[in-house]
Amino acid sequence: MGRRGVLRAAAGPAPVATPRDRTGVVRTVLRSPVGATSAVLLCLLVALAVFAPLLWGDRAAAIDTDALQQGPSPAHLLGTDQLGRDIFFRVLVATRLTIGLALLATVIGVAAGLVLGSAPSVLPRWAGRVVTSAVNIAVAFPGLLLALFFAVIFGTGTIGAVLAIAFAITPSFARLTQTLTASVAGRDFIAAARVCGVGRFRLLTRHVLPNIAEPLVINSTLAAGSALTAFAGLSFLGIGVQAPSYDWGRLLGEGLNRIYLSPAPALGPAVAVVVAGLAFNLFGEAAASAAGRRPQPVRRTPPAPESIVDDSGGGLLTVRNLRVTFPGGISPVRGVSFTVHEGEMIGVVGESGSGKSLTALAVSRLVEHPGEVTADRLEFDGRPLAATPDRELGTKLAMVFQDPMTSFNPTRRIGRQLAEVSEVHQGMSRRDALAKAVDRLRAVRIPEPERRAGQYPHEFSGGMRQRAMIAMGLMGEPRLVIADEPTTALDVTVQREVLRLLARIRAERTAGVLLISHDITVVAQTCDRVLVMYAGRIVEELPTAELFTAARHPYTTALLAAVPDLDTDRDAPLAVIPGRPPEPGEIGPGCPFAPRCPLAGDRCRTEEPELTAMADGHRVACWRSESELTLAATGGPR
Template structure:
């Protein structure tokens, strides 16, 4: 398409630039002896009423036909874009008035508006250009208004208003740069339509006037003899269509180039999902995943946020997934639920859900199994629900679609689910829309909707974030009740270490896109063996913490998800790193019953005397050669006080 468009534009550019020099004399020279002749070897398209060569006139009219169309498009685009963009920077009353004006202008067909203003401005090329600009301005205004509305509500626009920036600066710096690309593409495409419309005005006698001429006027003059000599009329029509298609293709090519520029580079990893043979599925496991990897393509690099995650969940088990922001927790959950964004690719060694291997199932079978056996509770229920649909419609949609439940029965099931999560309101609540509910109510509705399918696995991605403590406790009680009543496995993702330790059976600690430790929740405080887990637990403040001392933190930052450096991902931040840690990546290895750690030098168990072992205690133990059982946080604090 790009090569074709380039050839077509070049075909238009040559006569547009050279037409006045090469063909203007022949186009304007009359020949009384060759009036109204048909196509001959001397005159390929024939002659007009004055004996002028029609081919020369067609070529010479290229520039007078294209320039007014481009000018009218640019004028209309400038006026319409300005009018539409103003709706993003003016006040509420002015915004409503501008919106009403745009709607009023769009109520009239553009061609009728152009004809009216062409007659009002007077027949001629200048009047036709102005008339066409007025006619196409409302279309640009509506497109710009729609695009600008997405920018007007952003945080950076609010910050710019707080800073007191004037409207023209808001318009030029904060609104137009974010919507320029689609507007440029639309302007290019509109030039083709403007050419056709301007030719139509000339055809009707409202555009170019003799002795000037363009393709539309040539088409009008050749129409009288179309039944005897069709070529004088057909040739200008072909030229108009050819140029209009060239402008349309130019817009398509520019849009394709913009999409390719924004399209991230595809990952290098293959998309195949090789399953490990010879290992049967565990009967009590709902989910088994080994060596899960997620690759996200970026514009100039490949991001690998998940790098070999291995996990398994049994029926009725609640497993916590903790780690710093950016460690890959949510992407792991999305990969398990087959909800990765477009362009992202997931590979695995083993992926079994409800005993069925994902690699050997078709996409349709896998989707059906996930739709009925797995439920997802998203972090933000406000964006998880469709604001235009009622709560009852969204709660009953899944059971009606997958189980074929009648509507009345599905409504009764929804009422029972709402009662189960202690939400009053009944049918009145089902008739509500999501924005009419509070954050806690929306989250409980999300849990009720997830439980209606009686799924075998619920993935709860930070369901208690941004909720007050009372609502958090209610949400956790709901999850425990669902787990107990339906034997549902729950993968609970959270940043709240204390909440995970209290509610879950096991804890998976994630860092740098991989699981670094898998241990029972009861051992999280004292039995963690990976340095990162130990430091993560120590960074959680409690009521016994000294308020005069700064909170514990983990120095440094998480690893770059685009880097491919060998070794342990925690190597740069670990106070106990070994030479081996820099060159060889550890794998999950068993340390005890239900306890695995990915570390070449796991720490000894912490003392169980009600004292927390922190990073400082671990560092002190490494420096003095003592075991961590002998060095506690109290010892470190006493040493620091003595040094002071």
């Protein structure tokens, strides 16, 4: 199942917009004919709402008993009402109350929807399910039916109508917020924030909501148009605005009584409602269309993760019989045991889906429901991992994810994201934390750190983002650094800089390093020990100095054979491992590598071997004898 199954809360989430992207969206909206027209109409409505009562308020309220219920004329463009008041000026003056009440209802409805939609992210799981179920039930009812229902509850009048429209908007907006929140919750920068110990509420307000602001604003604009027409409908029915106040809906109801004699008194407010509703809706549609046409960055889907092994004594990180299980009895990590000592760098290699990264996530307490993590022993720095406070874990354990573009929050500056670690865990002031962030950027050799701290992630190159990600880990005092594919997609020169930086951190801080990689040669050049993972278990562990000479497991030798070197015959086809790794739900009895193994026998297909010692610090999980494995390894392609 791997990392995608753990961290992706929703398939195909919309890419997160940066501040520069949002500026481009506004320009695109204003350049389109529909967007420009709707923007002009909105500006006109706002101007009328502000200035119409000041300019024509007296004329709209003036009673003329000599001009009762007259039709359109040069003196009265839309005629007069039963008291002789000019309907045209009343329509203009009613703009303020109509627009104001519609926006007020929208604000209340959107705010309530945000609270209900984001509540599952901060509430206990059982309470979140109750809120989600209530929202799902409310969404099943049409909005107009909900508005009428709440209007009966709150009673007739302006306040009752505002609350009725607001609560009718709330369920759909809550559903939208839940969906968008779920799409962002699986991003790596959210996982990184959790590792740093950021609380649920702060995680929501600082990292989730800013990244879903664009679609929420667009849908709020559409909701305002719907609220305006719905409010006019309630007033038209007589359960909205009451005399002596008036809005477009009330004026429409009064004009409808004499529509067969003179349609103009009803036509004026009707046109106003239609034009205003179209202005809001068209602007929202134009903004949504512009956001959808925004060029999206090309993202690589991260490969599925992997895991680790060792069974030595106590150390900085001690793991015994670690299992990660998901519903249906699927266990992508099955009985992993290893130890990381201070100042030691351990490499973890294996194909995608072998359980490497999922093991690292379990150690970092990032496997969430419905995943279940169990272990006979899981200790960090001499304490049970479950008993280690989030603040302490976030300070002493640094996680470097493989894709720094998704690990950083794209809406926040790099310096502020680094500074947040010290603000949360060390209680530093905003200024001191930012100064420390600049110092850490300088420590990882990012040029002009003061200027770079004020930039956004998209303004960094890939190598600089990766170094900035390591700098975030150094904001605390890490005893253990977990680097999950830190050199993926980097060129060889940047890759060398990142690996040198990890080695320097290890030497200067005597920190343990857990390096997860697909590149077995990188692990061989930088690590002290290597753990080879396959199908959720460690199949071989040995010192890296002996990797190319003493590796014995058929899977390890096959991995080594698949790596070309200067002696590889360029005329011969490259070595490959036949078949494919089993899916977590496909693992049956016997050795999982047996279907691909040239040495597999009958016992290999019925019993799964355990790690057994072959030499000091060298263990192999295979039923073949040491002599058979040695003969096969030395007589193989390498």
